[in-house]
Amino acid sequence: MYRAVLIGLRLKNVRRSDFILSMDELAGLANTSGATPAVQIIQERERIDPAYYFGRGKLEEIAHVCAAEGASLLLVNDSLSPAQTRNLQDRFECKVVDRTQLILDIFAQRARTQEGKLQVELAQLNYLLPRLTGKGIELSRLGGGIGTRGPGEMKLEVDRRRIRERIHKIGDAIDRVRNTRSLHRRHRERQRVSTVALVGYTNAGKSTLFEKLTHTATFRSAKLFSTLDPLCRRVRLADGKSCYLSDTVGFIRKLPVELVAAFRATLEEVVNAQLLLHVCDVTSDDLDGDIRAVETVLAELGAARRSTIMVYNKVDRLPDGAAGRRPDGSVRVSALTGAGIADLLSAISQRLGMELSAGRSGLEGPGGGAAARLEVVN
CATH class of the missing domain: 3.40.50.300 (P-loop containing nucleotide triphosphate hydrolases)
Structure with missing residues (x-):
């Protein structure tokens, strides 16, 4: 079981009650994924930091809390840009997972049919593609577990070309599913x-x-x-x-x-x-x-x-x-x-x-x- 520190940024134009509900929902998502929420850290700012998402001064507090709690996972209550994800991952020893990645991971666990698995993989690959750095990325470096289940568990080096090829192949398979569903709908319509x-x-x-x-x-x-x-x-x-x-x-x-x-x-x-x-x-x-x-x-x-x-x-x-x-x-x-x-x-x-x-x-x-x-x- 992963111990997770939940962090959220409340902008001044967001109602406090809405933000609290959003953080509670993040805790629910963490539990669903198999993590144990240890503590929440909240920062209030006028705007998002483009490099680290949070203010630079808050990063020291987050690092201290993660170490004190023995946390192996840092869950962010928003979608991070590729640059923000890389910068935060370089700053902290524990794995950094944003809200989008967490939801995608839960979907990967829930998919049971081939159709569902293909659709989740397509979403995960589209999320991963802009986050590749340099020539490629060795996915095994991500460590497995929360945030990397599904296609992220492949233990090989993947470059953009191979991911785009896989996205195209999955897209074709989903188009065939769409055509099949269309046939089923027409059958129901004929039955009135x-x-x-x-x-x-x-x-x-x-x-x-x-x-x-x-x-x-x-x-x-x-x-x-x-x-x-x-x-x-x-x-x-x-x-x-x-x-x-x-x-x-x-x-x-x-x-x-x-x-x-x-x-x-x-x-x-x-x-x-x-x-x-x-x-x-x-x-x-x-x-x-x-x-x-x-x-x-x-x-x-x-x-x-x-x-x-x-x-x-x-x-x-x-x-x-x-x-x-x-x-x-x-x-x-x-x-x-x-x-x-x-x-x-x-x-x-x-x-x-x-x-x-x-x-x-x-x-x-x-x-x-x-x-x-x-x-x-x-």
Whole structure:
């Protein structure tokens, strides 16, 4: 088990509460990766230091704390530039891993299918490429473990040309996956069966809800990103009809752009769905922030105006624990206990019926935007 020192830089224009939540999330990511957070170090500055990210005076404190704690890992709560990473690594004896590299490492651990592994490798190689120095880099120098799992475990010297060749080869393989998914979608369309996609912040309970709605068992964990590889199952709705329900990777603040690009083939299930179920953890300390983070990724994917039902999860943890539809159109359910699931299925039937009617009339569905969302509280 790695002992890790967590360091974060709060710029003066960032709210303190938002920054604290971000650092807590970094601790969760550390635990998920297999590290033990030992202590947090925080610095407040007007701007980021272009060479070291932190102020020069803070570097001595960080080195002292790492030595005192016996830490072998330094986790930075932001993405570092290649130069910042090199400078910090030269300054400290412990390994330096930024937030992007940490998330990529967790994805490498979570990938189970060949498709998932290829997409993670593509993201990791795109992250690694600008960080190569000189003619190449011997990856074994990185030491293995957190931050280097996946393609980073190769014990050979890799130069830019070989990495670009591998990126091109993986891209071709992912294109074939995309074509296969497109064929599957066309098959579902010929069956005249709608597709509903689950989206949400990581650990919001999407997989539990997926299991409850589809009556199937999937891999679940209390750790972040328990679901990485996409799943699609048929669901019987309240009106006797059925739809396909798709579950895919959870989103997070500062989701690495490398991952969004690499997982586009998988996330096309979201873009092409007739209806989204946006699953939220109603007990989250920053529910609004979680929602905004998911909506930001949806906008990047071109799915911001997709018809959406908001599903607030874990209502069983609230004092009243109330479930069922509300006058404002929302529904409270618990994916764990099953309370309110019937109301959710009814809401899905109603929304899909409205979308079908709108499609026949050539009009945009009633859920085409945040202001028109039907809220379902899970």
